[in-house]
Amino acid sequence: MQTLDLQDVGLRTVNATLHAQSEQTNQTAWEVTNPRGAHAIACGLDAPIEVSVKGSTGYYCGGMNQQATIHIEGSAGPGTGENIMSGKIVIEGDASQYLGATGHGGLIVVKGNASSRCGISMKGVDIVVQGNIGHMSAFMGQSGNLVVCGDAGDALGDSCYEARFFVRGKVKSLGADCVQKEMRPEHLELLTSLLEAAGIDADPTEFTRYGSARTLYHFDVDNAGAY
Amino acid sequence: MTAQDSKGIPLTTPRLSATFTPDVNSDIRRAAATGIYDIRGGGAKRKLPSFDDLLFMGASISRYPLEGYREKCETSVTIGALNAENPIELDIPITIAGMSFGALSGPAKEALGRGASAAGTSTTTGDGGMTPEERGHSSKLVYQYLPSRYGMNPDDLRKADAIEIVVGQGAKPGGGGMLLGQKISDRVAEMRTLPGGIDQRSACRHPDWTGPDDLEIKILELREITGWKVPIYVKVAGARPYYDTTLAVKSGADAVVLDGMQGGTAATQDVFIEHVGLPTLAIIRPAVQALQDLGMHRKVQLILSGGIRSGADVAKAMALGADAVAIGTAALIALGDNDPKWEAEYNALGTTAGAYDDWHEGRDPAGITTQDPDLMARLDPVEGGRRLRNYLKVMTLEAQTIARACGKNHLHNLEPEDLVALTMEAAAMARVPLAGTDWYPGKPGTTY
Numbered sequence: 019m020q021t022l023d024l025q026d027v028g029l030r031t032v033n034a035t036l037h038a039q040s041e042q043t044n045q046t047a048w049e050v051t052n053p054r055g056a057h058a059i060a061c062g063l064d065a066p067i068e069v070s071v072k073g074s075t076g077y078y079c080g081g082m083n084q085q086a087t088i089h090i091e092g093s094a095g096p097g098t099g100e101n102i103m104s105g106k107i108v109i110e111g112d113a114s115q116y117l118g119a120t121g122h123g124g125l126i127v128v129k130g131n132a133s134s135r136c137g138i139s140m141k142g143v144d145i146v147v148q149g150n151i152g153h154m155s156a157f158m159g160q161s162g163n164l165v166v167c168g169d170a171g172d173a174l175g176d177s178c179y180e181a182r183f184f185v186r187g188k189v190k191s192l193g194a195d196c197v198q199k200e201m202r203p204e205h206l207e208l209l210t211s212l213l214e215a216a217g218i219d220a221d222p223t224e225f226t227r228y229g230s231a232r233t234l235y236h237f238d239v240d241n242a243g244a245y
Numbered sequence: 246m247t248a249q250d251s252k253g254i255p256l257t258t259p260r261l262s263a264t265f266t267p268d269v270n271s272d273i274r275r276a277a278a279t280g281i282y283d284i285r286g287g288g289a290k291r292k293l294p295s296f297d298d299l300l301f302m303g304a305s306i307s308r309y310p311l312e313g314y315r316e317k318c319e320t321s322v323t324i325g326a327l328n329a330e331n332p333i334e335l336d337i338p339i340t341i342a343g344m345s346f347g348a349l350s351g352p353a354k355e356a357l358g359r360g361a362s363a364a365g366t367s368t369t370t371g372d373g374g375m376t377p378e379e380r381g382h383s384s385k386l387v388y389q390y391l392p393s394r395y396g397m398n399p400d401d402l403r404k405a406d407a408i409e410i411v412v413g414q415g416a417k418p419g420g421g422g423m424l425l426g427q428k429i430s431d432r433v434a435e436m437r438t439l440p441g442g443i444d445q446r447s448a449c450r451h452p453d454w455t456g457p458d459d460l461e462i463k464i465l466e467l468r469e470i471t472g473w474k475v476p477i478y479v480k481v482a483g484a485r486p487y488y489d490t491t492l493a494v495k496s497g498a499d500a501v502v503l504d505g506m507q508g509g510t511a512a513t514q515d516v517f518i519e520h521v522g523l524p525t526l527a528i529i530r531p532a533v534q535a536l537q538d539l540g541m542h543r544k545v546q547l548i549l550s551g552g553i554r555s556g557a558d559v560a561k562a563m564a565l566g567a568d569a570v571a572i573g574t575a576a577l578i579a580l581g582d583n584d585p586k587w588e589a590e591y592n593a594l595g596t597t598a599g600a601y602d603d604w605h606e607g608r609d610p611a612g613i614t615t616q617d618p619d620l621m622a623r624l625d626p627v628e629g630g631r632r633l634r635n636y637l638k639v640m641t642l643e644a645q646t647i648a649r650a651c652g653k654n655h656l657h658n659l660e661p662e663d664l665v666a667l668t669m670e671a672a673a674m675a676r677v678p679l680a681g682t683d684w685y686p687g688k689p690g691t692t693y
Contacts, residue, residue: 033469057462062399062470077459078466082399097453097466101397116453120394122438138452139394141438158448160438177446179439235443236426 020045024059025052032059039065055095060088080107083124099126102143115152118145121162127216134171137164140181146216156181157193165212167220175228183228184209186220197231283515284423286604286614288416288507288552288574293524295552296561298671299664300680303650311649318645319655322569324546325407325476325499328468332476333385333407335569336365337641338656339559342550342573343389343409345371347424347433348511348604351378353613355626356580358382360633369409372422372447374436375401387478390467392421393447395437399470408467409478415504415551417513418482418522422447424512428607430616460496478502483528483551490535500546502571503532507552509574511614512605525551527674533566542566556643564659565675579636580629581611
């Protein structure tokens with residue numbers, strides 16, 4: 019295990035060291051100590067390494083992640099895992115707003131709750147939240163899956179495209195063009211695999227699926243009020 | 246003989262309303278027929294105070310000119326040396342503005358890259374990600390970071406020579422984008438992670454930050470991801486240029502791109518283009534003032550765009566304090582957009598060469614603002630690149646001609662003192678004297 023004390027070496031050294039790890043690195047286990055809510059920790063990683071951040075993080079931890087597994091042993095600030103491409107981010111505590119914004123791939127797991135705009139404009143990322151999510155989550159979601167074991171706030175999936183949403187609890191309200199959909203066997207299979215990948219023990223049959231009604235895919239004056 | 250009615254009373258001349266003009270009436274009829282606002286490409290078409298309302302005074306007994314063909318007039322510019330390990334070094338201060346693959350064809354993007362590279366300047370991606378054609382043919386490529394984040398990925402980010410965080414654009418300050426289904430080809434759809442053929446919307450706000458405090462952190466993140474190697478620009482629409490420039494600089498931008506309302510868009514509501522935002526002439530002095538007040542003028546570069554057409558425009562922008570300019574619409578015209586040789590086809594589309602602005606419909610006869618393979622094939626990217634290079638060279642020569650006449654051995658040495666205004670409005674906006682006077686509206690110390 020390699021240790022980087024953020025207060026000691028500074029953010030630039032932490033990230034530069036992690037960026038220097040290649041595809042073939044033998045140093046695959048890293049820990050970042052004393053994060054103290056710093057921003058942009060472990061962003062832009064691109065190697066099959068595991069990084070444990072020993073505390074809470076500020077904005078954009080794990081931003082644009084590729085390949086790496088990042089474990090945040092605390093709560094995570096806004097935009098954590100934004101534009102993630104691949105790999106995995108696990109947050110032990112709660113996640114602030116914009117979690118996984120525009121993420122193209124990979125998996126983000128939140129053991130606590132996620133705030134508003136969780137998965138905003140998601141483009142292929144899978145997000146699994148053990149608790150609740152806030153309002154306007156998955157706004158303009160294009161692709162990927164958002165799994166919520168608790169409740170969802172107002173306007174879930176507003177103006178979404180092809181992203182899928184699975185919610186076990188209540189949804190306060192659905193956003194424009196987001197509707198409840200039938201849970202077919204392939205969706206149960208997908209949900210089972212997502213929960214398994216997230217390490218969360220929940221019964222897939224207790225979830226409801228939501229997604230786009232696709233009525234806003236083409237401009238129509240009769241839909242003008244929905245925009 | 247005066248026309249008379251049946252009783253022999255002279256008829257008055259038919260008089261069109263200055264309020265309900267034929268243009269306005271056609272807008273009303275169109276709205277009544279369709280129930281939806283008009284969408285078009287391009288920038289503001291209305292008559293605006295502009296660089297045409299300014300003149301250089303040139304040399305005289307009190308100012309010595311430089312010899313036109315003997316004495317050098319430098320044109321190079323460095324952008325982003327404040328924080329970046331590898332600032333952008335350009336031979337000329339005229340860059341190519343951001344335009345998306347999707348809005349433009351692949352060959353058009355390639356032609357822009359070829360032309361810009363041959364002229365020693367940069368080109369810029371747009372709301373659709375980076376294409377290999379564009380990267381491959383652009384020696385200096387600026388990668389736009391937009392609210393939609395279509396095609397955004399860290400690999401392309403690291404291939405860029407600079408990053409431009411787009412907060413707004415002059416044609417639509419506060420507006421998002423749209424790309425209608427007919428231009429969402431399979432390739433465009435794949436790059437944007439969208440179903441093919443749908444009408445695609447782009448958000449107007451970034452999904453993971455709001456306000457200058459967040460922007461500062463976003464810039465930090467992008468610098469960390471790219472190892473502090475490349476400059477980070479912030480592009481804002483001409484709305485509140487003093488405050489927007491101040492906030493961009495305080496957020497850590499290496500360069501501010503400021504876009505006036507004559508700057509084009511791929512597609513937006515006509516009402517937005519014509520009625521929101523400020524003319525390019527009106528935005529530069531407040532922005533320069535902001536940089537000067539922060540002690541950052543010439544340290545953070547100011548790139549001005551929005552209706553720049555000629556070397557005279559370049560020289561005027563630089564005299565008023567810009568470090569460089571960006572062109573979009575003018576570059577497309579250089580490639581062949583709105584060329585009269587396609588007049589019959591423009592007529593078939595209900596328009597005429599010079600007025601064609603339905604870029605969003607994808608039926609561009611010049612093969613530039615389209616994804617139709619047959620139309621796209623009309624633009625030879627090599628020839629297009631050559632034309633753009635020629636145009637950029639001419640603009641540079643024109644700007645040098647003016648600078649030498651003003652006794653300046655670098656375009657950056659042009660200054661407001663070299664200029665006068667032809668109208669009160671231009672004098673007030675540019676803060677240079679009305680020609681023949683030593684006064685402009687709002688001049689400090691002036692009493693009314």
